[in-house]
Amino acid sequence: MRLPAEEDFTSRLRSPAVAARIGLWLGVCFTLAFLTGVISHVAQAHHPWFPFPTSPAWGYRVTQGVHVISGTAAIPLLLVKLWTVFPKLLTRPPKQRRELALHGLERISILVLVAAGIFQLASGLANAAQWYPWSFHFRDTHYAMAWVAIGALVVHIAVKLPVIRAALTADVEDGSQDRATTSHDDGVLSRRGLLRTTWAASGVAVLATAGSTVPILRQVSVFGVRSGDGPQDLPVNRSARAADVKLVAFSDAYRLTVGYAGSEVELSRADLEAMVQRTEDLPIACVEGWSANATWTGVRVRDLLDLVLAPAASDIRVESLQQKGGYSVTELQGNFADDSRTLLALQLNGETLAIDHGFPCRLIAPNRPGVLQTKWVSRLDVIA
Numbered sequence: 001m002r003l004p005a006e007e008d009f010t011s012r013l014r015s016p017a018v019a020a021r022i023g024l025w026l027g028v029c030f031t032l033a034f035l036t037g038v039i040s041h042v043a044q045a046h047h048p049w050f051p052f053p054t055s056p057a058w059g060y061r062v063t064q065g066v067h068v069i070s071g072t073a074a075i076p077l078l079l080v081k082l083w084t085v086f087p088k089l090l091t092r093p094p095k096q097r098r099e100l101a102l103h104g105l106e107r108i109s110i111l112v113l114v115a116a117g118i119f120q121l122a123s124g125l126a127n128a129a130q131w132y133p134w135s136f137h138f139r140d141t142h143y144a145m146a147w148v149a150i151g152a153l154v155v156h157i158a159v160k161l162p163v164i165r166a167a168l169t170a171d172v173e174d175g176s177q178d179r180a181t182t183s184h185d186d187g188v189l190s191r192r193g194l195l196r197t198t199w200a201a202s203g204v205a206v207l208a209t210a211g212s213t214v215p216i217l218r219q220v221s222v223f224g225v226r227s228g229d230g231p232q233d234l235p236v237n238r239s240a241r242a243a244d245v246k247l248v249a250f251s252d253a254y255r256l257t258v259g260y261a262g263s264e265v266e267l268s269r270a271d272l273e274a275m276v277q278r279t280e281d282l283p284i285a286c287v288e289g290w291s292a293n294a295t296w297t298g299v300r301v302r303d304l305l306d307l308v309l310a311p312a313a314s315d316i317r318v319e320s321l322q323q324k325g326g327y328s329v330t331e332l333q334g335n336f337a338d339d340s341r342t343l344l345a346l347q348l349n350g351e352t353l354a355i356d357h358g359f360p361c362r363l364i365a366p367n368r369p370g371v372l373q374t375k376w377v378s379r380l381d382v383i384a
């Protein structure tokens with residue numbers, strides 16, 4: 001028995017005409033996911049020299065939505081694209097040493113692109129499903145691999161540019177770019193038919209999930225069921241039970257401590273309720289892909305900082321009653337702390353904040369990743 005060779009594949013569908021058209025949209029999706037991913041990275045890192053803006057309040061919700069939607073749309077595109085180009089994997093290497101080296105380099109760049117592309121889509125999909133079957137740090141790894149994927153994509157496009165150009169400027173049924181052994185019989189599916197099916201599959205994948213961030217799609221998004229679930233019409237990411245804060249959160253001994261330069265003020269929930277209350281409509285946009293708008297009522301963070309005479313533009317460390325876990329302590333940069341819409345919320349959608357949403361009080365700020373909207377807040381300290 002011999003291994004199959006490139007020439008054994010005769011389908012008219014496995015042609016550069018199809019690969020280039022799917023590749024074009026795959027490139028669009030990867031570029032969108034890359035750019036919005038970089039935005040998300042900047043929003044989560046603390047850059048003293050580049051403070052993430054607080055406006056528009058819905059900005060992060062939109063970029064994160066585009067990130068998850070473009071990644072989801074790319075999954076069927078990548079699968080069909082890999083199927084169309086699969087015979088290339090079996091190309092016989094050239095005999096001449098120089099050509100062999102070039103061939104080898106090109107193969108390696110494709111290997112890197114395919115591996116990084118599959119890794120990004122698979123790890124992103126698992127993240128959106130809140131499934132972490134791995135031991136590496138998702139965010140750092142997904143971010144590092146994004147640069148690998150986009151770098152390999154640029155190389156790939158540069159190398160293939162002549163083929164891409166020829167394929168895209170000719171009709172999709174044009175055969176001049178096809179491999180010599182391509183059969184000229186019409187199969188059950190035309191190239192146009194395959195492309196239409198691929199676009200449809202991509203659309204279905206988006207419709208099935210995008211409801212977690214696009215409200216009008218909630219009804220059709222069978223896999224994106226989280227938006228709108230949860231107490232007070234808002235999904236819960238980590239519950240009070242999971243964070244192990246129920247006892248301390250409901251305790252009469254609860255106090256919020258605000259600290260600056262050695263002076264501290266302690267406030268009970270009743271003290272917070274006695275302060276001037278503000279109401280803001282602000283979204284929670286989870287980095288795991290869901291987002292939802294809500295109406296929050298509570299005390300301005302700036303009003304709390306004024307109690308200890310914290311200077312303008314102070315960076316704040318926000319601590320949660322939660323003892324363990326990555327998001328029990330977060331940083332609130334000065335421009336966010338000073339924004340009049342940034343609240344320690346006591347109420348959500350007109351009701352006392354549910355324990356799972358952060359009772360006695362939780363941070364809510366505009367244009368901010370959900371992971372940084374700290375629940376069960378116990379301390380605000382000026383750090384710079």
Ligand SMILES: Nc1nc2c(c(=O)[nH]1)N[C@H]1C(S)=C(S)[C@@H](COP(=O)(O)O)O[C@H]1N2
Pocket residue numbers: 234235236237238243284285286287320321322325327328356357358370371372373374375376
């Ligand atoms: N203390 C604490 N706050 C937290 C979290 C957490 O795990 N612990 N999760 C964050 C994440 S990832 C999100 S998306 C939002 C979700 O808020 P919600 O559960 O009230 O919808 O809370 C954030 N605040």
Ligand SMILES: [Mo]
Pocket residue numbers: 237285286287288370371
């Ligand atoms: Mo989140």
